[in-house]
Amino acid sequence: GRSAGLFYELDVNLLPEGPYRLSLAPLDGQGRGVLRDFSVVWRLANLGRHRHQVLGEGRTVFRGKELDKFLDSSPAVQEKMLDEFWDALNPDPTNPVNEVYLEFQYRLAYVRQFLGGFGEFGAADDRGELFLMLGPPDELKIERMPMNEMDQDDARIQVFNRFAPDREGSWAKGDPAEGTSEPLNPYDTIGGLPMPNSFHAERERGAKRYSATHTYAFELWVYHNGGHDLFLNRFSQRGMGQRFLFVDRTGAGDYVLESSNVMQGDE
Template sequence: MKPGVTGLALLACLASLAASLPAPAGLVSPLRGVGELAFTADMPVFFDDHGSSHVHLAARVFERDLVRPASGVTKRLSLHMKLARAGFTAVDTVATIEFVSSDLADLGAGSWTEPFRLIEIRSPIEPGTWAVTLELRDRDGGTAVATGVLEVGPALAPRLSDPEFQLSTRNGTLPWPDRVYGINQDTLEVYFEVEGLTGPQTFRFEVHDPRYGLLDDQNLTLDLQSGRSATLWKLPVGDYPEGSYGLRIVPPFAAEEMPMKEFSISWRIDRALEGGDELLVESELAMLPKDHDRLLRLSRARQIELLQEFWNIVDPTPGSERNETRDKFVARIEDANRIYQSRRGPGALSDRGRVYVQFGRPREVDVEVMPRNGDELEIAIQSLHDIYSPEVEGVMARGDIYGDIGTGPRTTPINLPGAHAQGATTDFSSETASDLRRNAARVGREGGFEVWKYEYNGEPLLAHHRPGLAEQQHIRFIFVDRRGVGDFRLEYSNLPTRR
């Protein structure tokens, strides 16, 4: 073999390999932070000089988490990004922003999108598959966490960056981690970079429907210069139906399929306007736990679709413009958020908020603001059970109405309305005694308490929320503020125990 042939063959092999390798995959769908706070995040991968790459994290923080009711109150938010694999941490960094409520006018916002603020982090990253952990914190102790997987391909030329979805706002074009278009903006905008190509080059943009495959494709010819070229591609989506889609950019040098990126179209104002966790709060309160857990693992577009499918099933007037059941349910969430909002999170997810959303406004509320001793609460507990005959089981309902209604201590089976065993019985006197013993052990630590009284089963809007009591029975709840700081926890109820 002649000298140099092996080297030429190796170069040819490397060139062929580079031509067949896809671009850095980044995230297939956005990440959503869940907790007392909320955010959405996207992490496109871009190339640097000398064959290296960096990830650009853009996290959208929502107005609810930025401001306090009092004008001018500063809010500090810190976003912690960690990328790791096989016990090795490559990136561990924190970005912090200071925000004053009077700055709302300076926030990015589309025509229908609520004000928001971006927290951005740029960090070098090596090729490979990385476990992503993002945690948002404020100085009041609120948190939100998101996890995912980031794929980073080899930085071989010619190369195409990961696409970054963007939104036009009054402050210019910004990264748009939600990737939701439609009512808020009827043009899809994608930014990407190309390196290692010169002259006229044609790129193909494919839009895929997850059910029907390729929906649309367009060619874009770019006259590229040496070095790195940046391009913003736009696609009108005014004729696209609501739903989830996939975007694939195919460069002229790609011999294999490029990775797909999810985005969604929504023509409903309420969904386009929603902040970080409004949809998740709604699904947690409305859906069964297993269905809500499944929804949490889906992309934003699929979450919207799955929740809409749920409401379609319970729609009392299918085919009409309005779903009266959902309208009433969402109105209750809004009321609960307004009445019971605290630094712990949305008021609808507090113990009182959950009961309010599930059963409606109580017929009567007895409030004890400053009990002198444990006698007042003891009397309330006795009344809670004595309303019923001994054949009716009475028991505290700790944990959520969906498997965890309260946030207080738990020592008994958790009530699950609509899913408990029918006809189950328990000893009336032992249930009362158990509740009284628990209360006696806490004498001296009770603040105020509230007794909520409903007419019969209240007014649940969904079938699986009905407690299943006999018609002549009336549900009762006791919320106790053990610490005296307005933190009312559900501690006692006469709902049936799940067996």
């Protein structure tokens, strides 16, 4: 009538990587059974992945039905899906170091430190997402404290017209006509250098000109040769001369993608 212990050794070396469920029950049907879930992991790199990184990485590289499958899977299956994804992109399977995944890790570290961070939903702001997708831009224009209310207007025009000039300072951007309080028009030649007309930029400017963010910090990213994508994504194979305008809408460093010739086309 006393309790007794029963021990059984299970050699996990015979099990493929993945999730498992162990079920135990008394043979006579008396008493309670036990269910336990466990995972088998064979890659040391997976042990260093935090849960939020696994989810963020999956949301970054998967799309559509693959993303749905990833989010519905167990943690072990999610790890396996990511391993298979990066293995398929390995340029040299005989090399123990996957150069493509290593580059992704470099980009991830940069995003964490300089571009808003990275969590379970991926990059915290749109700059970080683009950096992960295409790498560093070939040309970068940053205005942390625009000194002229025309600066953001000029950047919008440059998004859609690659021949638009850089108009440094305030005089080159023109002065308002005497006796008027209307916002400056970037196409006016009054006292300064005019910009080429842009239908797309003017349409956006009409919606933004009276908003508080019209004078907020912004960044203009330019990829002359289409960037360097590590895997197919929504910015892949969109041609040369890609340009993206990010605006800090909150004033706290949270940049949002507001304009891009990739989405609307050049003029």
